[in-house]
Each structure stands twice: as structure tokens, then as C-alpha cells.
Amino acid sequence: MTQARLIQNASELTHALAALSQAQFIALDTEFVRRNTYKPILCLVQAMTDKGDIFLFDALLLDLSPLWQCLKQTAAVKVFHDSRQDLEIVWLESGQLPSPIFDTQLAALMLGLGESCGFARLVEAELGVVLSKDQTETDWSQRPLSDAQLQYAIDDVFYLAKLYPQLQQKLTANGRLHWIDDDNRQLSEISLYQADIISLRKKVKAPPFFNAEQKLRLDALLLWREAKAIEVNKPRQWILDNGQLLSLAEKMPNQLEQLSRLGLAPQTIRKHGQTLIELLAHPPEITQPAKIPSVDGEKLKRLRHYIEQLACELGLRQNAVLANKDELSVWLAGGVRPPRLTKGWRNALLTESKMDLIVGELRQATQP
């Protein structure tokens, strides 16, 4: 039976890292809590090597910089399930991203193993093991961790390490190993984890009556608030709440007294009032992200239908794995494929199935 070790001091850490740096692959998971901070509070990092060593790194007791360094340096494949959140934490903690990565959720999608590939469902489908779900709401910051928590934490990487070779084998048998290589590589791109204006705009939508200048001011406020929240590591809404952002952008106050009439707290005005007035008067130029063009709905529907057919032939249950709606709109509008569709396996498949011709015909059709 595999022995799991709780890593709580520097010498244990050194030993564990020696084992990690020998591994061919490392299954990884993180547990954290969100509590009155911008960054989630990392509580535990679980790692299992292909040799069967399991380590539980106590992130509340240890400085984990040596672990991040080790993960950065080793050529071992880092296996995650639904890696986005884990990688975001690693990025926030260390300012770097490990590679190479293998995401078992992505692998499952490429193998057509189901629409929602939650970890428990995948483990059940692939390994025939039913995992207990009762620690999902647990407080990972309590110490000592309960036996149930430790077992749950261990299970996460234990079954992940079992899934990896199995999924890899299936991908190889399917001739799709290079598919996942292409996509896993993209997961190590830092831009994925940086808050950009598109994701920020989703948090606070400009009302339809906003004019161009008001939208520009809202963008400036969103970027400013995000940077401030990161700087002081507090939740965004503690800096300025969403309602305040909207009224500032709308009304453009130019005197401190006006700020308190808009409901800003005295201490917020004291700390940030002058900066906000400046910002609203001269919102900095931002690089506008490319807009998703609006295209003929009927033509888009037909293109999506072709993509669906292709995905179906490939046994993919989610068309978006191949090409998502935004990408298809861009393609249809400009006649040129968006970047993700011009690389790797997607490029090969779309070219092979003459999809460019289809898009060309759809674009020219007057009556779709």
C-alpha cells in the first residue's frame, strides 16, 4: 500500500523534492480557501509520483518556493484534472507556470468520454471506483486536517495518477496523443491567467445607455480596481463595489465632495479620491481587444452544423473542443481562420475536411 507523507518542515521538504525530481510524471492537486483576500489561500498541495510516493505539502506551514522551483525545473509531466484553477494558484503563488502539463479533463474530452468530465465521474467511468464526495465543502485551512480530509486529499492524486497512463494509452491507440500535446502546451501560456479587460468586463457589464466615453471610463476603473486589489490582496469589492464603479463611470465626478454623494466611504475618498478623479478625467488608452463580429445567424448555424458533423464523426461530444462559436463567427466574418484553428490537430482536420471551402461558399451565398 502506498504511504502518504505530510510535509511540514524544511528537511521533509528537501526529501520530498528529491523524490519529485526523479519522477517520470507527477499527479498534482491543490486545496485552498477563499476568504477576504484577492488571492485564494493555498492550504495544501498534493503530489503523487509514478513510483507511488505521495506527498501532502502543508502550504500554511511551509514556504513552497522550492516546490515551485522543482516543478519548473523537472522534465516530469505534471498531471492535473481541470488544471485551470490549480495553475492559476501556482501562477499567483510563484509567478511561474510548470510545463509540460497533461490535463486529464482535456484528455477525456478528446476521447469523447462524456460531456461533463468531473473528476469523480471520470474516475468512476475509467477505473470503476466511486469516490466519496463529502469533503467538497470542507475547510482546508483548519489544522490539524482530519483523517477524512487527508484521505480525500490523497484520493485526489492517487486516482489521478492511475488515470494518466490509462488515458495516455487510449490517446495513443486513437492516434490522438499529439492532439493533447498541442492543447496541453497552451495551458502553460501565462496570458491565460492574467486578468484582461474582456474577463473584467464580464464582472461589471456596462448598461445599454452608456456612451463610448462612459464605457472607456468603466474600463479604466475596472483595470485600476483589479490592480489595486492584487496590490493589497483584498477582494475587489472592498476597494470599490460594482455599483460605485458604474456611478463613477456614468457621472464622472470631478470634485472630492461629489464622491461622497455617490456613496464612497470617507476612507476610500481619502485613500483613492484624487486618483479616481484623475483617472475619470483622463482614462488611459487601452488596447481594445478584438471584437467578435456579428454574422448572419443562419450562416453561422449552418457552419456550426458542419462542425458538429465533423465532431460527431470524430466521436467528440463537445464541438467546442474542435472550434467554438466565437471562433466560427470570426472565421465566417473574415474568411480567415482564427489562430487556434490554424495550428496542430485542428488545422490538419479542418484542412482535410475542406472546411475553408465550405466557409468560402457560405460567405458568398446571398440566400443562406
Ligand SMILES: [Zn+2]
Ligand atoms: Zn482536490
